[in-house]
Amino acid sequence: MTRPDPNARVEAAPSASAILLVLLLYVAGTTCNWGFLSWWGLPLVLGAAALAFWFHVRPRWNGPTPEALLTGIFIACVAANCWLPTGHDQVHLRPEQGWTWAQALASEMLTPPGIAIKVLAGAALLLAVSYLSRSAGWIARPRFAALILIAIAARMLIMISTPSPEVDVFISQTAGGKGLSEGKNVYQMKFPSPYGSKFVFEIVRGGRKSSAEVALDERPDLAPGAHFEETEIAPESAARLGYSLSPDRHVTAIIARSRAEAAGLKPGDLIGKVVLKPGEFTHFGYPPSVVYCNCVSWLLFKDVRAVWVIFDVLAALLMYALARRCNPGEKGARLCQLLPLTFLFLPRSLFLIEQSWTEPLVVVSMGAFALAAESGRWPALTGGLLGLWLSSKQYVVLAIPMVLKLRRWRPATWVCAIAVGLALVLPFAIWDFRAMMENVLYFFLKSNARGDALSLYGLAVALGVSPSAGWIGAVVACLWIGGLAWFTWKMPRNLAGMLFAAAGMWIFFFLLGKQAFTNYFYSVAFTLLLAVAATPGAAENSTPVKPDEPSPAG
Secondary structure (H helix, E strand, C coil): CCCCCCCCCCCCCCCHHHHHHHHHHHHHHHHCCCCCCCCCHHHHHHHHHHHHHHHHHCCCCCCCCHHHHHHHHHHHHHHHHHHCCCHHHHHHHCHHHCCCHHHHHHHHCCCHHHHHHHHHHHHHHHHHHHHHCCCCHHHHCCHHHHHHHHHHHHHHHHHHHCCCCCCHHHHHHHHHHHHHHCCCCHHHCCEEEEEEEEEEEEEEECCEEEEEEEEECCCCCCCCCCCCEECCCCHHHHHHHCEEECCCCEEEEECCCCHHHHHCCCCCCEEEEEEEEEEEECCCCCCHHHHHHHHHHHHHHCCCCHHHHHHHHHHHHHHHHHHHHHCCCHHHHHHHHHHHHHHHCCCCHHHHHHHCCCHHHHHHHHHHHHHHHHHCCCHHHHHHHHHHHHCCCHHHHHHHHHHHHHCCCCHHHHHHHHHHHHHHHHHHHHHHHHHHHHHHHHHHHHCCCCCCCCCHHHHHHHCCCCCCCHHHHHHHHHHHHHHHHHHHHHCCCCHHHHHHHHHHHHHHHHHCCCCCCHHHHHHHHHHHHHHHHCCCCCCCCCCCCCCCCCCCCC
8 A cells, every 4th residue: 555655744735725716717718718829818827827836835725615616617617618619610719710709609500519519508507507506406416417418418519510620630640540450650650731732733944844832721622531633723723823824834924922933933834744732741749648549449439539538527537536535425525526517517628529639538547546546555556547647648747756756656656657658658669769759759849839829938929029049948948847846846745735736837837838728728627626626625614415415426
């Protein structure tokens, strides 16, 4: 059995209400983010980061009870699912699209799955409001299970609504999962890009053959699996690309600063065969554990997102089990229900599932490890789950110093953690180590700052400042190391303290990162909720369950 270090100094952990206040600001800020830098969202995220720092210095906050605060957050999340566009319709709210919130929501309501999702959200809101009552009568018995079933149904509907989302995440995972089942290495594959295409011209210039490529913004309408298609360039298409042709297929003129000029076409060139190709990308930025999940999901369901739905729901149930363990009895039943329900109804959850982001693997392995660590039994199982968690996404390894500080783990725990990590990584490392490292690590180190990131990098790009100087990267790296050291130093040596410190560290990390998007926000929100679930006595100030409102655990 793994025991806490008896010589460890006992530090005060932040209260459950303090953690939930950070969650409130963070969820509100990230909900304001619609795939581009949000001037409303960034100050709220900065506020959440500031509070995460503050509550590590002054852990106690005498605010509303955890149950009251969480009830409000949960109802607000469900209400947001009712009136915010879900899934791919969110992208219509980008400024360059010119769509209003009402237009995006109306677009979603034109499809049967979209209508069904909103009907389910309305039913969920009615059940959520019942949590305001101390004695909800007969509805208290089935509402927890009913809300979980609604969350599952909504996730299934969002996959039906968008069977093949035009996003690189889904395309690469589908190709990778299917490819592994056929014996292909995903880190060596090329994927059709959903964001562009190109015309490849075979030209004759001065008696010598050569080629030129003209890029397009739109993706060509090719059959699935097709890589190219020969085509004739109509005069209007040639004009759109920035050149004109004579009847004998010679280029007669090039428009300045056009795509044709950028491709190197010149007057007098003889155009031979023209090939239309979709754009391609070669990076698969996920660790091997994701590839295995993609393969299993493809073989069983023919949709790589099905396993993420399963993990999503399983993570919520693990959170419930941890909360019941740390807050047993009837007094904590309501709070223990609200924690996983809030996670399942986070406003961006359906969008994350639809796009096939991989954070459900992060949260389910985190929840399983936290529950095993809290039980203090089965050191080998705890280690195996720790290895799976640390192998689920690149940024998770930042939690290693906090895991080390949490307690003195038995050797079997670390042996199993390392064994699981190696078992997941070694097959691809042996297959093609360079290709794996290029995709999983080097690609992110070489990537440029994204202007649509909800981070200070995104703010710099939005203000016209190019944060590409080498010294800026060095300063950010130093700040990351300093932040990790500070959160680890201030971390209370208990599970709730470790989870809250990890969440605060990730908020700080993403705030200074080149990429900060919906999937990262989702995992941070889960970590904060899991920290509340792991807080012993979080329900001490909660309302006892009435006799007509039995606990699900009973």
